[in-house]
Amino acid sequence: VKHPLQNKWALWFFKNDKTKSWQDNLRLVTSFDTVSFAINLLTLFCCYDRVYNHIQAASKLQSGCDYSLFKEGIEPMWEDERNKKGGRWLVNTQKNFRQQELDRLWLETLMLLIGESFGEYSENVCGAVVQIRQKGDKLAIWTGNASDQDANLSIGRKFKERLSLPAKLVIGYQAHEDTMTKTGSVTKSMFTL
Numbered sequence: 001v002k003h004p005l006q007n008k009w010a011l012w013f014f015k016n017d018k019t020k021s022w023q024d025n026l027r028l029v030t031s032f033d034t035v036s037f038a039i040n041l042l043t044l045f046c047c048y049d050r051v052y053n054h055i056q057a058a059s060k061l062q063s064g065c066d067y068s069l070f071k072e073g074i075e076p077m078w079e080d081e082r083n084k085k086g087g088r089w090l091v092n093t094q095k096n097f098r099q100q101e102l103d104r105l106w107l108e109t110l111m112l113l114i115g116e117s118f119g120e121y122s123e124n125v126c127g128a129v130v131q132i133r134q135k136g137d138k139l140a141i142w143t144g145n146a147s148d149q150d151a152n153l154s155i156g157r158k159f160k161e162r163l164s165l166p167a168k169l170v171i172g173y174q175a176h177e178d179t180m181t182k183t184g185s186v187t188k189s190m191f192t193l
C-alpha cells in the first residue's frame with residue numbers, strides 16, 4: 001500500500017546557464033505524493049550514487065545551481081500567485097559548511113516540509129530552496145504571507161531549532177517584495193531569529 005503524503009511535492013533544479021533566461025534555467029525534476037517515494041528521494045540526497053541516479057547531493061552541485069522542493073502547483077519563483085505576497089526564512093552558511101553540514105541541513109529541511117512539521121501553520125509553507133554559491137551557500141523556507149507574523153515566527157523557530165544551527169547564526173525573514181527590489185547585496189529582514 002502506498003501511504004499518501006498530505007501534499008504532493010515537486011522537486012525543481014536550477015542550473016546557472018548564462019546563455020538562457022532565468023526561467024529557462026528552472027527545470028521540474030520529479031513530483032511525488034507517497035511516503036515511499038519521499039524516502040527514496042531523501043536517500044538519494046544523502047547517499048547519492050552517481051552511477052544509478054541523476055539526483056546528486058546538494059553539496060556536489062556546481063556553483064550557481066539550486067534545488068527547490070515546492071508544493072505541487074507552486075512554481076519556485078517570486079511571481080507565482082502563492083509566493084508573491086510571501087517571503088523566506090534565509091540561512092546564510094559559511095563556506096566550510098558545505099562539506100560537513102549542507103546535505104544534513106537540506107535533508108532536515110526536506111523532512112520538515114514533507115512531514116508537515118509546522119502544525120497549524122504548515123499550509124503557510126510554499127517550499128524550500130538550497131542554493132550553491134561561491135560566496136556561501138543558502139538555505140531557505142518560503143512562506144506565502146509575509147504579513148502573517150505569527151505563522152512566520154513559528155515556522156522560523158521550528159526551522160532554526162530542527163537545523164540545530166549555532167545560536168549565533170542569525171536567520172532573517174525577508175519579504176520577496178524586498179528581495180526583488182533590493183539595491184546592493186543585502187535585503188532588509190522583517191524579523192530575525
Ligand SMILES: CN(C)c1nc(=O)c2c([nH]1)N([C@@H]1O[C@H](COP(=O)(O)OP(=O)(O)O)[C@@H](O)[C@H]1O)CN2C
Nearest residue numbers: 021022023064066076077078079080131133135138
Ligand atoms: C521571473 N524571474 C526573472 C525571476 N523570478 C524569480 O523568482 C527569481 C529570479 N528571477 N531570480 C534572479 O536570479 C538572480 C540571483 O538570485 P539568487 O536567488 O539565485 O541569488 P544569488 O544572487 O545568485 O545568490 C536574481 O537577482 C534575479 O535576477 C532569483 N529568483 C528567486
